[in-house]
Amino acid sequence: MDDDKVLEQAEAWLSEGRKVALATVVKTWGSAPRPAGSQFAINDAGAFVGSVSGGCIEGAVAAEAKESMKDGKVRKLSFGVTNEQAWEVGLACGGQIEVFVEPVAWEPVQ
């Protein structure tokens, strides 16, 4: 699977009848492993492609992404040294990351 083809993979999953959510790095401070714009897609079977960090927050993002598939709502997640969750998810690099999570092919819910 080509890691740069996140959107293409998302489209392929949708055409197979899967539910899909997309996570995008929207802001970073300090030494974040992936720049803004980096994307990660996951389907309802748990398969994923791409990354939003060096692997440290993908698990937490995946859990939120699955929730967004269920409720159809977007989410803005923050990970970093000031956030207690940083220790839980192991973002040890000293950076902060803001990630936007959205269900794909669902109309945004107001």
Add this chain to the structure above:
Amino acid sequence: MKLATLKALTAARAQGREIAVATRLADGEERLIDLTEPPCDDLEGLAVRMAARDDSAPVELMGETWFINVFNPPVALVVVGAVHIAQPLSRMAAALGWAVTVIDPRTAFASEARFPGVTLTHDWPDEAIAKVAPTTRTAVVTLTHDPKLDDPALQAALKSRAFFIGSLGSKKTHAARLARLEAAGFNEETLSRIRGPVGLNINARSPAEIAVSIVGQIVETLRAGSK
């Protein structure tokens, strides 16, 4: 993201068209921005400027935060000379997602068997490069050491907006190359665009190692402005 937005994005990427998507972070409202069209409002103007820097970032507009995600076409790498180094070089470039074209009029060199899946052309290098029409997302590297092939390629590349021009060959070979190009009418400033001998100095010896040094120098140049 709406299905229509996703499909428009993947279609644009398949065609190598520059495109951006702006997402309002409060509610996920989104707008597709065609970067090849003149901007119609502030959001589109910001997207065009960010695309020039190959940058994606959040912007504040009328009290709202929008995230502009820029999808530039991949870097195009044009390799002149289907020599041994060109084989690992084109494989590494493909791994980086770059679109590779290998130019060599010698059909025994530029063969499908030696370069599976790579775009090959047997035109003379100056014509071949004119056809590729290098943009600010294009790198041109000459590898033949043969002035008959390298020189016309370099002349064509110097007339283009390619962000990287590199030429393989020893310092002595490169000095002779520069002297020929100067005689052909290129001034010193223009010739300073050529990285020669091409590649970062990492004591590379094997063809694959030399390819690493070339790829590394292209990345260094591509990202020079993004610290």
